[in-house]
Amino acid sequence: MQSKLIQVAGLGFTIAYAAFIVWIYATEPRTFKEVTTSAEVAAGTYEINQEKFNSALSLFRREQFRAARDEWQRADPAQRDARTQFYIAYSFYREGWGRVYFDQELFKQGVEAVNRAIALSPATALTIDDPDLHMHTAAELKAELEQGLERSWSDVNPLKVLRTRK
Amino acid sequence: MTATDTNNRSRNRALVDFVVLPSLFLTVALLGGLRIGAESRTFIFIAPPLVTLLLAVLLMLLLVRGGLLTFHQWVRGDLPPLTNLSHIWMFITIFFASAQAFNSVLPERGLLHWLFSFCFLWTLWNNQFSSFDARRLLRSLAILFGTAFVLKHMLLASLYSPEGGWFKRVAGTLLQGVALGTLDAPAFAPATGYIAFFALALYVAGLILLAFAGETGVITHPVVDEYRQLSAAERLAVREAILDDRRDQPLTSPADD
Numbered sequence: 001m002q003s004k005l006i007q008v009a010g011l012g013f014t015i016a017y018a019a020f021i022v023w024i025y026a027t028e029p030r031t032f033k034e035v036t037t038s039a040e041v042a043a044g045t046y047e048i049n050q051e052k053f054n055s056a057l058s059l060f061r062r063e064q065f066r067a068a069r070d071e072w073q074r075a076d077p078a079q080r081d082a083r084t085q086f087y088i089a090y091s092f093y094r095e096g097w098g099r100v101y102f103d104q105e106l107f108k109q110g111v112e113a114v115n116r117a118i119a120l121s122p123a124t125a126l127t128i129d130d131p132d133l134h135m136h137t138a139a140e141l142k143a144e145l146e147q148g149l150e151r152s153w154s155d156v157n158p159l160k161v162l163r164t165r166k
Numbered sequence: 167m168t169a170t171d172t173n174n175r176s177r178n179r180a181l182v183d184f185v186v187l188p189s190l191f192l193t194v195a196l197l198g199g200l201r202i203g204a205e206s207r208t209f210i211f212i213a214p215p216l217v218t219l220l221l222a223v224l225l226m227l228l229l230v231r232g233g234l235l236t237f238h239q240w241v242r243g244d245l246p247p248l249t250n251l252s253h254i255w256m257f258i259t260i261f262f263a264s265a266q267a268f269n270s271v272l273p274e275r276g277l278l279h280w281l282f283s284f285c286f287l288w289t290l291w292n293n294q295f296s297s298f299d300a301r302r303l304l305r306s307l308a309i310l311f312g313t314a315f316v317l318k319h320m321l322l323a324s325l326y327s328p329e330g331g332w333f334k335r336v337a338g339t340l341l342q343g344v345a346l347g348t349l350d351a352p353a354f355a356p357a358t359g360y361i362a363f364f365a366l367a368l369y370v371a372g373l374i375l376l377a378f379a380g381e382t383g384v385i386t387h388p389v390v391d392e393y394r395q396l397s398a399a400e401r402l403a404v405r406e407a408i409l410d411d412r413r414d415q416p417l418t419s420p421a422d423d
Contacts, residue, residue: 002173003180004248010184011252014192014259021196030208 037078048084049075060087061132065095082120086128086138089113093145097165101155102148110145114138134166182379184252190372191256191263197365198266201274202355210354212274214265217283222265224290225307226257231294232303233395234377235260260376267369270362271314273322274352282314297395300377307373311366319359326353 023042029035040046056071069091076084092110096103117126118138126138135141144166154160201210214222229235240253268286273279289310298306393404 003176006177006180007184007248007252010180010188011248011255013185014188014255017189017192018195018259021192024196025199025211025213028209028211030206030210 034077041078041080046078046080048081051075053084057087060091063094065091079116080120082117082126082138083128085113085117085120086126086141089117089138089141089145090133090135093141093148094165096148099161099163104149107145107148111142111149114142114145118142179379182375183256187372187376187379188256188259190368190375191259194263194365194369194372195259195266197361197368198263198268198270200358200361200365202357202361204353204355207355212269214262214269215272215279217287218265218268218272221268221283221286221290222261224287224294225264225268226261228290228293228298228303229260229373231395232298232300234300234303234373260372263369263372267311267366270365271311271318273318278322282318286310286314297392299392299395304370304373304377308370311370315362315366319362323354323356323359 023038024035027038029038037046052071052075056068056075059065059068059071069088072084072088072091075081079085089110092106092113096106096110120126121138128136130136135144199212199214201212202208203210226235230237235257237257240257241250245253272282272286293306393401396404
């Protein structure tokens with residue numbers, strides 16, 4: 001009877017261990033901290049660091065976009081929070097926006113971030129109620145970023161210098 | 167032998183077969199693909215390349231031929247389904263541990279990756295046609311993995327280390343003007359070598375444990391073991407040769423002396 005118990009327990013334990021190994025190779029964490037973060041995400045207990053998020057928001061409002069992004073990345077290391085990813089995308093938009101031309105590299109990264117934000121909130125359209133922002137939905141931000149990446153004849157229109165940043 | 171001894175033996179056997187061995191082989195599967203970046207000092211997980219799966223298949227065949235994996239005894243119609251399932255699961259863990267053991271000693275890319283792979287394939291393919299018993303096979307595998315470990319984690323790691331290891335200096339002196347560009351390989355932190363050593367030691371220890379776990383307690387002469395590995399036709403030839411030898415011997419009786 002005891003042998004049977006050992007057999008069942010051994011099978012259960014080793015299958016769980018094998019699943020852990022497959023998960024490790026699939027997620028490829030780079031540090032022990034990333035292992036714990038990924039485990040929290042998998043267990044559904046993951047939360048962003050609110051303090052870092054707020055500090056990033058104040059940097060964003062002071063137009064220190066790179067510093068803000070660094071803080072947001074620290075606040076959401078697993079990139080699992082739609083709101084944080086939306087703000088990261090917005091910081092790429094604001095930094096990359098120019099009266100004469102848009103920084104294509106920053107806009108591309110902005111599209112990647114906003115796509116992450118959209119993917120993280122598939123059930124409802126992501127809306128951010130922040131009075132400092134001119135675009136409140138992820139769809140609006142994505143459209144604006146994608147428009148900035150497109151090349152058209154309107155790019156040579158001299159009147160575009162009059163446009164405003166959102 | 168008392169009933170308690172029998173119970174203990176059965177419990178220990180179950181513990182080794184269903185907990186220790188699969189866990190050990192799974193640890194090898196985990197560590198075999200783990201590297202530590204030379205500059206970032208972060209984990210790099212390298213999934214087993216396709217060639218390591220092929221090498222693992224050849225090695226499994228060799229383990230079966232060498233009598234280390236007695237598949238026909240471990241998975242039988244008269245055993246309970248759960249026991250058969252546990253044994254099949256253990257074979258799966260051995261397969262992936264073997265693939266990852268190769269992964270840990272194969273250079274990650276470039277010409278050396280294919281050179282090492284070819285050497286392994288050649289050795290394992292040749293061994294398929296050799297006569298092996300479990301002990302000889304274990305010794306052979308320990309030497310095979312040991313040599314590959316020394317080549318990759320000592321000689322090549324020294325050759326490609328950013329600080330310039332002793333082998334790099336020797337090679338630099340011997341091969342002045344010869345470019346090593348075609349033998350490109352990524353540099354890893356020294357911890358990678360320690361992890362690979364630990365993984366290989368665990369793998370070989372697991373195989374040794376498997377050999378002991380498979381022993382039924384009856385010790386046979388190596389000649390008998392080798393005889394059992396022969397084909398039916400070869401066994402017949404051996405039996406006839408023994409009988410012929412006996413017939414050739416003159417019949418003597420104690421009275422003749």
